[in-house]
Amino acid sequence: MIIGLPKEIKDNEYRVAITPGGTRQLVESGHEVLVQSGAGEGSGFSDGEYKRVGARVVPSAEDAWGAKLVAKVKEPQPSEYGLMSEDMILFTYLHLAAEKNLTLEMMHRRVTGIAYETVEKADGSLPLLTPMSEVAGRMAIQVGAQYLEKQNNGRGKLLGGVTGVRPADVTILGAGIVGTNAAQIALGMGANVILLDIDAERLRYLDHVLHGRFTTLSANPLNIAEAVKRADLLIGAVLVKGGKAPCLVTRHMIKTMEAGSVVVDVSVDQGGCIETTRATTHSNPVYVVEGVLHYGVTNMPGAVPRTSTYALSNATLPYLLKLAEGTFAKTMQAHSSLAKGINVFRGKLTYKAVSESLGLEYTSLESIILG
16 A cells, blocks of 8 residues: 655644654555655654655655555644545544534545544553653643743742742643653652542552652542642643543633643643633743633644654554555454544544534444445
8 A cells, every 4th residue: 555654734743653663664564655755854754764664755745645545643734635635544643523624624525534542442542642642741741840930921830849848739630641641740840749530440540559749639620629729730631532621620710820820731632621721832832811821732742753753653553554454444344443543434424522522413434334
């Protein structure tokens, strides 16, 4: 199969979908890989490295997008909509629950859209979302600590404090991959951490394995309001598989925070779990609401592309090989985890959580393939 690897164009997005090492495996498996010139530069991979492993470096985005299977990192941007074509398989992070226009475009163009974030194993885990969730969770604390500094209009608090001075208070909503990684870094830096979730068993487990100034709370409205009020740094880390994140923090709650406190809503690419959150970019990452700094960058891991690209490619490559190895229908029947990743197919919306979030008609994948 011909596989296209276009250069990412989202604001300050430096990742690339496949490393040269991953490309070698694809080529050795008999596939042709078209790499847009410069696609790997942001992650430190030259065109020459891709050429040496057997890829064909092509000059334009149109060339890379012309492949049967296109592998990306982030969702297509509006200027790329015209590059999508019927019967193309697009394999990338889509986050369609927050992207109605993109969803409609993909349906109109009859693109087969497989979202990394909804590929799901039998045990319910999300193997292609996990590595970037790890990165984003850890980055959330780095970013929050930076914006707490006074020159960035923060409260001027050191996350871990010093002898005789209280550390900062970090509140984390959600105890999944993002929340757990955020808690690990915050605790490692010496902060006071409150972690909230609705899953008591998950909180019980983390209570055993995480150590430091650490409190677990059930994520009910009263506990959330109290934990938000005392937070110097508030991390939104709530996930609904494939769907829009629920709004757990109201504007009124944000008003109770001290001026110069910081919000980092990692769930912003799924709409955000904080009422005052809106999507931002690496070029213009923060804004202020009710005296509180808000960071809503939707592609946080793009700031550390060397780490992120390796982590992403390691996870996606086995699935990419499966997608390229046989007919589409047989591949979906043989690999149910990949089938769960299909959000759009033959002009239909085939992921229920996305349809519910956007108010669009849902069609089961089985009814299309077997119909």
